[in-house]
Structures are given as C-alpha cells and as structure tokens.
Amino acid sequence: MAYSDKVVDHYNNPRNVGTLDKSSAEVGTGLVGAPECGDVMRLQIRVNPETQVIEEAKFKTFGCGSAIASSSLATEWIKGRKIEDALEIKNTDIVKELSLPPVKIHCSVLAEDAIRAAIGDWKKKNGVAETAPVAVATAAN
Amino acid sequence: MSTTVTSQIEVPAGVSLPIYMDNHATSPLDPRVLEAMMPFFTSKFGNAASRNHSFGWEAEQAVEIARQQIAKLIGATSKEIIFTSGATESDNLALKGIAEMYRERGNHIITQVTEHKAILDTCKRLEKNGYRVTYLPVKADGLIDLDDLKRAIDEKTILVSIMAANNEIGVLQPIREIGKICREKGVLFHTDAVQSVGKVPVDVNADFIDVLSLSGHKIYGPKGVGALYVRRRNPRVQIAAQIDGGGHERGMRSGTLNVPGIVGLGKACEIAQTEMDSEAAYLRNLRDRLKARLESALDYVHVNGSWEHRLPGNLNMSFVYVEGESLLMGINDIAVSSGSACTSATLEPSYVLKALGLGDDVAHSSIRFGLGRFNTEAEVDYVADKVIDIVLKLRELSPLYEMVKEGIDLTKIEWQAH
Numbered sequence: 001m002a003y004s005d006k007v008v009d010h011y012n013n014p015r016n017v018g019t020l021d022k023s024s025a026e027v028g029t030g031l032v033g034a035p036e037c038g039d040v041m042r043l044q045i046r047v048n049p050e051t052q053v054i055e056e057a058k059f060k061t062f063g064c065g066s067a068i069a070s071s072s073l074a075t076e077w078i079k080g081r082k083i084e085d086a087l088e089i090k091n092t093d094i095v096k097e098l099s100l101p102p103v104k105i106h107c108s109v110l111a112e113d114a115i116r117a118a119i120g121d122w123k124k125k126n127g128v129a130e131t132a133p134v135a136v137a138t139a140a141n
Numbered sequence: 142m143s144t145t146v147t148s149q150i151e152v153p154a155g156v157s158l159p160i161y162m163d164n165h166a167t168s169p170l171d172p173r174v175l176e177a178m179m180p181f182f183t184s185k186f187g188n189a190a191s192r193n194h195s196f197g198w199e200a201e202q203a204v205e206i207a208r209q210q211i212a213k214l215i216g217a218t219s220k221e222i223i224f225t226s227g228a229t230e231s232d233n234l235a236l237k238g239i240a241e242m243y244r245e246r247g248n249h250i251i252t253q254v255t256e257h258k259a260i261l262d263t264c265k266r267l268e269k270n271g272y273r274v275t276y277l278p279v280k281a282d283g284l285i286d287l288d289d290l291k292r293a294i295d296e297k298t299i300l301v302s303i304m305a306a307n308n309e310i311g312v313l314q315p316i317r318e319i320g321k322i323c324r325e326k327g328v329l330f331h332t333d334a335v336q337s338v339g340k341v342p343v344d345v346n347a348d349f350i351d352v353l354s355l356s357g358h359k360i361y362g363p364k365g366v367g368a369l370y371v372r373r374r375n376p377r378v379q380i381a382a383q384i385d386g387g388g389h390e391r392g393m394r395s396g397t398l399n400v401p402g403i404v405g406l407g408k409a410c411e412i413a414q415t416e417m418d419s420e421a422a423y424l425r426n427l428r429d430r431l432k433a434r435l436e437s438a439l440d441y442v443h444v445n446g447s448w449e450h451r452l453p454g455n456l457n458m459s460f461v462y463v464e465g466e467s468l469l470m471g472i473n474d475i476a477v478s479s480g481s482a483c484t485s486a487t488l489e490p491s492y493v494l495k496a497l498g499l500g501d502d503v504a505h506s507s508i509r510f511g512l513g514r515f516n517t518e519a520e521v522d523y524v525a526d527k528v529i530d531i532v533l534k535l536r537e538l539s540p541l542y543e544m545v546k547e548g549i550d551l552t553k554i555e556w557q558a559h
Binding site for chain 1: 144145146147462463464465466467470471481490500501502505537538539540541542543551554556557
C-alpha cells in the first residue's frame with residue numbers, strides 16, 4: 001500500500017506522543033478500539049478549567065501507520081482549542097488532510113471517537129453535562 | 142521529548158537495500174536456472190508435441206529430461222509427472238480430478254484448516270457440487286492430530302489432502318504418518334508440497350503419497366510452471382482432466398507445454414536436490430541467528446507454530462503490542478510479510494494464525510521472515526537490528542505495551558470492538 005506523504009510524516013515523526021496523569025482532574029482520557037481489531041488509540045487532554053481550552057494533548061496508538069497518523073494529527077488539531085471547538089473535528093476532515101484511502105477510513109473514525117471519549121471523560125470528571133454520550137473503555141485494574 | 146520512528150541503523154558492507162526475505166511468497170530465479178532456460182526462448186523454440194521434425198524432438202527431449210529431474214527429487218518415475226501452470230492449478234486438478242473420477246466410490250474429502258486457499262477454495266467449490274468436506278483443526282503447534290484424521294475417515298472418504306509445509310508458519314505436517322494411515326484405510330493421499338519440495342526430503346514411496354503438487358517459483362525456478370505427481374502403481378491413481386484439448390500429459394492436462402518454464406523447473410529441482418543438505422543447514426543457521434538476536438533484545442515476542450517441525454528457512458514471529466502493518470512500514474527496506482489484517486485484502490487477520498488459537502491481537506502482530514538461498518548473514522544482522530529498533534520505537538507509541546508494563550491485564554478491559 002502506498003501511503004501519502006502526510007501519513008509517512010506523522011508516522012516518522014509522530015507529534016505529542018506520551019502519557020498524562022489520568023488521575024488528575026484536569027486530564028481527560030479516551031481509550032478506543034480493541035486489540036482484536038488491530039487498533040487501539042489512547043488520547044489524553046489536559047484542559048484549563050477556567051477557559052476550557054485544551055492546553056495539552058498526548059496520544060499513544062497501537063495500529064497501522066494510518067491509525068498512528070490519524071491520532072497524531074488529532075492531537076495537533078485539538079491543542080489550543082476549546083473543548084466545544086475540538087468536538088467539531090470530523091473524521092472526514094482527517095481523511096481529507098491525510099488523503100486516507102477507503103480501507104483506512106476506520107482509522108479516522110477511531111481518532112474522532114478518541115477525541116470525543118477524552119472530552120467526555122474530562123466532562124464527567126468535572127461535572128459538565130455531556131452533549132452527546134460516548135462509550136469509553138474503562139481500565140479495570 | 143520528541144519521538145521519531147525513523148531508523149538510523151547502519152547498513153553493513155556487502156548489503157544492498159531493499160533486502161528480500163519473503164521467499165515463501167516467491168523466490169528469485171537462480172542464474173543457473175535462467176541459463177538452462179535461455180535457449181528454449183530463442184533457437185530451441187519447438188513445440189514438444191510436434192512429432193515430425195527436429196524442433197519438436199529437441200523440445201520433447203528437454204521436457205523429458207526435466208520430468209526426470211523432478212521425478213528424481215521426489216522419488217517418483219518420470220511418467221508420473223504432469224506439467225501444469227503452477228501449484229494452484231495442480232491443487233485444482235488433483236482435488237477436482239479425483240473427486241470426479243472417484244464419485245461412484247464416495248463423496249467425502251478430508252483436509253485441514255490451515256491449507257492454502259488453492260485447496261480450501263477448491264474444497265468449497267466441491268461442497269457446492271455435492272461433496273462433503275471435513276476440515277480438520279490443528280493443534281496450537283499448527284500440526285493436525287492423527288487421531289482426528291483416523292476418526293474422520295469413513296466409508297465414503299475418497300481423498301485426504303494435507304499440505305506438507307505451511308506457507309505462513311512453515312510447520313511440517315507428519316506426512317509419512319498421514320500417508321500410512323491413508324494407505325491402510327485405502328484412501329488416496331494428496332499433498333500440497335509447494336513449500337517443502339526441494340527444501341526438506343520428500344519421497345512419494347516412503348511417505349505413501351499418491352498425488353503431490355509442486356511449483357517452480359518457490360524453488361528458485363520460474364513462475365507460471367508447476368507439476369502434479371500422479372501415482373501410476375500401487376495404487377494407480379486416475380484423474381479426470383479439467384482442461385480439454387489436445388490430450389497432452391497422458392490426457393490429464395491439455396495445452397501446449399511451456400518448454401522454457403519446464404526446463405527451468407527441472408533445473409531448479411536438480412539444483413535443489415544436489416544442494417538440499419548444505420542449503421538446509423545454511424538456512425537453519427541464518428534463521429536461528431535471526432531468532433536469537435530478536436529474542437535477546439525484545440520482550441513479548443513469540444514464535445508461531447512448532448519450532449521443531451519447521452522448514453529451515455521459516456521464522457514466523459509475533460511482536461506483541463505492535464501492529465504488523467505499522468512494523469512493515471518502519472522496515473520498508475526489508476521485504477517480509479505480515480499476518481496483520483491491515484495487510485490483507487479482506488481486512489481479516491491470518492486464518493492460519495487464528496487456527497493456532499492465537500488471539501487476533503497476536504495475529505495482528507506477526508511477521509513472516511522467509512529466508513532463502515541468496516540471503517546472507519550480514520543481511521540477517523541488518524534485519525534483526527532494524528526490526529529491534531522499530532519495534533522498540535513503536536512500543537513507545539503503544540498504549541497496550543505501556544498498560545502491560547504497568548501490570549494491567551488487557552483481557553479484563555472492556556474494549557469497544559469497532
């Protein structure tokens with residue numbers, strides 16, 4: 001499969017790889033996908049409670065190059081946005097930016113889900129009403 | 142800290158990129174094979190079926206020499222070799238030809254779940270046409286249970302088809318024992334021996350094989366040519382032709398013979414026979430070196446399929462918590478293949494790995510290294526270094542690896558399948 005230059009760039013130099021303290025009240029964590037499906041994304045955000053601006057975004061992804069690129073791009077796009085603005089990012093925007101082929105569209109869907117899940121987690125922690133319910137995989141450790 | 146997945150591994154002297162290490166998919170043509178083939182593209186262009194001039198005789202003679210070279214490699218006689226376009230055709234001819242010819246005797250065929258699609262899809266077609274097919278499971282090591290086979294044979298069974306070596310995990314089925322069981326029960330035994338012929342000893346008499354498929358391009362011969370061994374004595378196997386025409390190949394496979402291809406296949410078999418022992422030892426050494434290097438540098442790696450019963454050149458390994466396609470992307474100057482869903486047309490992970498009882502996540506993480514005649518120790522060292530480097534980097538990116546390192550049991554997480 002031929003990858004677009006942007007996918008290759010994000011794969012070679014993924015942005016914002018890392019882990020935030022998920023126990024912090026300011027941090028929202030979204031864990032989406034499943035190992036059986038070959039894709040798991042964890043996207044974390046640290047939100048300023050005053051401004052509701054996403055000040056930091058980190059990800060780790062198990063998945064193909066397109067999945068890594070989609071989540072890397074997602075962190076770039078949401079950083080500095082207010083959470084309500086971040087929710088406006090659609091998977092189709094990611095598809096367009098990375099020139100994903102049809103078989104890789106699910107990677108972009110997963111990235112959108114990851115954004116929603118992370119924001120949903122932050123809202124839950126901070127008692128902010130959900131705009132739309134999202135399922136979040138929960139670690140039972 | 143910035144993360145980067147690009148590798149800075151130094152390329153050793155004498156190694157040129159890209160490195161080909163996918164010899165189960167196909168193998169490069171041996172220069173000695175090409176040399177043998179060349180005249181049959183140019184001056185010796187005759188049709189082997191032309192009986193009345195020297196061009197035809199010359200071609201026919203070359204074909205007969207090739208038949209002997211192939212027969213010798215598998216302990217057969219030259220009259221038992223039927224030329225085809227490759228192993229897929231050989232498998233189709235064997236299964237459909239026997240099913241049709243022995244229809245009066247029975248309609249039951251036994252095979253197993255990790256066969257090549259050339260067998261499985263042919264069996265599916267036969268099922269649509271009223272045949273009954275039993276697909277034996279394999280154990281965790283990839284081998285069938287001989288007791289399962291014995292139990293599956295009934296009075297309607299006409300054929301057992303079990304591959305000699307698996308194309309993904311390289312495991313060697315107990316062919317001789319299977320052949321013996323079939324002979325005792327009076328059932329024909331076909332084996333798809335594409336991956337094993339020329340690599341490990343195969344003897345149609347000692348192994349009780351009645352019909353055998355082989356291919357040119359897996360043994361450093363040309364593509365587009367293969368053969369089917371069809372036993373002539375004890376028992377005499379009959380096969381209904383699936384292609385009608387001029388009655389070539391004892392009526393079993395019509396069509397003008399691919400003389401250059403056949404000459405190449407013959408030469409490839411001759412070389413394989415002469416060099417089998419030394420080549421097997423050479424490949425085993427390379428493979429073991431690769432495995433040892435990977436295992437010493439990485440945790441959570443494991444070999445898929447039996448280690449003991451395996452082709453000398455096969456290493457199928459899962460690098461758990463790293464997805465196969467992303468690994469291939471990082472090692473794109475090395476040609477290997479993966480059981481990851483993302484690399485398949487169907488978006489399903491390898492059915493062979495799933496049949497071993499491995500979780501889909503392990504199947505998604507698998508890489509098949511197919512070592513061959515032209516690989517070198519320096520290439521193996523580069524491949525090992527590169528794979529280690531990329532796996533370590535991708536694990537820095539892997540939420541699963543981080544969670545496992547923290548002691549989280551991934552099986553206890555409610556994942557959202559998507």
